[in-house]
Amino acid sequence: MVTDVVNAEVSPTGQFDILSKYEIHKLTDDSRGPQYQLFRNCSLAVLNCGNYMDDGKELLEKYADFDISVIPTERSVKLKVTNAPASAFVDGKIIRGIAEHLFAVLRDIIYVNSEITGDPRYDLVSAQGVTDAVFHILRNAGTFDRDRSPRLVVCWGGHSISREEYDYTKRVGYQLALRHLDICTGCGPGAMKGPMKGATIGHAKQRDQHGQYLGISEPGIIAAEAPNPIVNELVIMPDIEKRLEAFVRTGHGIVVFPGGAGTAEEILYLLGILLHEDNRAQPFPVIFTGPTSAADYFIRIDQFIASTLGEDARSRYQIIIDDPEEVARQMATGIEKVRQYRKETGDAYYYNWQLKISTEFQRPFVPTHENMRSLELHKRQEPHLLAANLRRAFSGIVSGNVKDQGIRNVEKNGPYELRGDPALMRSMDTLLESFVKQQRMKLPGKEYIPCYRISAD
Structure with a gap:
């Protein structure tokens, strides 16, 4: 009781x-x-x-x-x-x-x-229909300000991070706010709370009384990552795919801090979209960053991306270690390019309509054991399609780690099985094992029992 x-x-x-x-x-x-x-x-x-x-x-x-x-x-x-x-x-x-x-x-x-x-006005099967639905949910929540210049930085990272990593996220948030940039996160603790907490001081010093602290969640993850109280605009999207689309269409740049399977899912989603031919000309600043102690984390992420998606994917982000001021400077410069591009092309500042997101990244993925086992994890496909399937694999692991239904599925039927090309599966296994060793799968102090099993075809 x-x-x-x-x-x-x-x-x-x-x-x-x-x-x-x-x-x-x-x-x-x-x-x-x-x-x-x-x-x-x-x-x-x-x-x-x-x-x-x-x-x-x-x-x-x-x-x-x-x-x-x-x-x-x-x-x-x-x-x-x-x-x-x-x-x-x-x-x-x-x-x-x-x-x-x-x-x-x-x-x-x-x-x-x-x-x-169920409303016929929203065709949730087509790419444009989903994009329209995401827009209307955000507009209904009062998220948009048509008079506001591009300044929203999406910060991704794990809920289970060290104190040193958490303090670093605060320092980055502080530097971003000093440059009049706002913060959007998944709204939970850890790397989702730290940037917002740091930004409150930066905004206060600049007498910026209109700082935006946008939190975007979804029903499956919110119980494991309760919204932190700094969030002054909370939006609950219907599923993880629409949540991810909301991030990339409202944000003007993305900073990625250390995290676990959920952060890997977000990275793969973003890179898969940026690799699409229609998005190559769009400026979209992406920075991976953390303290010196997190350097190995980003080395492993970078190696995984190189071995799966290739050098083209690596060209879409930069890695900056232990330098919050440089992160903020580079992000501010990148967002100015976004502003100029939106102005020249006539796109809205508050919602990126021009970004091409295919249905492969919009279709809700239900991580049943059969669906996880059937994922096409091989390189005999376009890189952006491989990114979509890898994203689904990590999404399933997140479900098995922290979501109520996913935990129950694993308890009942055993670990999810992931099958694919031997080299690719070795890369995934190495990355996941590093997350386990660094206690990035669950909060420290809790024994982690893997909800997945890696197999090679």
């Missing part, structure tokens, strides 16, 4: 302050509809902010008695939470940032299920 729980009613923030009667009834009715379990689980993850946990199954089991309801009021709605994690409250009152995140969950879960899924 969990004793550190709270029962409370949470008042709305932002766009929920004033609603029509129709909107109130729709939110109330839909909140207990087919998507209720999704709404409940994401809400619990938000309320679990700050707790040392990266196991979605463990979280749901620990707070099995948690419940959340939408209560109609005269002009709006309230959220009633029962048996919620006490860490989200101070003296019985919910932390304001967490309350904002709770209503963001309500907004996005209801909007996607009532306005996107």
Whole structure:
């Protein structure tokens, strides 16, 4: 029995302050509809902010008695939470940032299920249809500012990183903010929180009161990576593929810090897109960086990319070790080129419509044992297609490591089997083994039992 729980009613923030009667009834009715379990689980993850946990199954089991309801009021709605994690409250009152995140969950879960899924206006099979859906979800969340110049830096990296690596991410975030750049991350702890924390100081010193701290998550991962409270704009995308597309279409440059399988998935997704012929002319600054102690991590990532995707992929990023100021300078210079390119081509500053993303990177991948075993992990295909399949492989490993359904699948059916060309599989095995040794698969102190098995054809 969990004793550190709270029962409370949470008042709305932002766009929920004033609603029509129709909107109130729709939110109330839909909140207990087919998507209720999704709404409940994401809400619990938000309320679990700050707790040392990266196991979605463990979280749901620990707070099995948690419940959340939408209560109609005269002009709006309230959220009633029962048996919620006490860490989200101070003296019985919910932390304001967490309350904002709770209503963001309500907004996005209801909007996607009532306005996107099943709506004939959105062809979620075609590339353009998916891109349109991602745009409308972000616009509904109030993410876009058409008057804002390009300044959003997406920061990727792991939740399980060392203290030295975490402090380094803060230093980079600080230097980026001193150059009036904003931060977008996966919104969780570790390398997702550090850049935002550093940026708050940089923005404060520059008296920049409009700093954007955008967090983009999805239902499967949010329980393992609860949104950190620095995030002032939270968006819950329906799946990992739309989350990744949201990153690359809203961001103007990407900084990659040390991480594990999830970071490798993000890198492969990005490189697969940049390798497409239609994207070669687009400026898109990408920097891999970390402290001196992380140099070996990036050597192994670089070697894996070279052995699988080739030299063309390596040309799309630069590696800068232990130099936050240089990272920020290079990123600021790169984003200025993005601004000039968008201005010349007439593309929006706030959403990269011109970036070509094929359906191979948009189609949701369900990591069943059969699907993982059937992945085409060989070089007899275009590099961007190989990147798409490698991305799926790492996505499955992330699922088996931290997502509730993936953990249950592995417990029931054993490790996922990955099969492919011997040389390619050796490269993947070497990289994954380095993640295990460096404790990048799970939080330190927890024994890691691999959720995968590498086999050669």
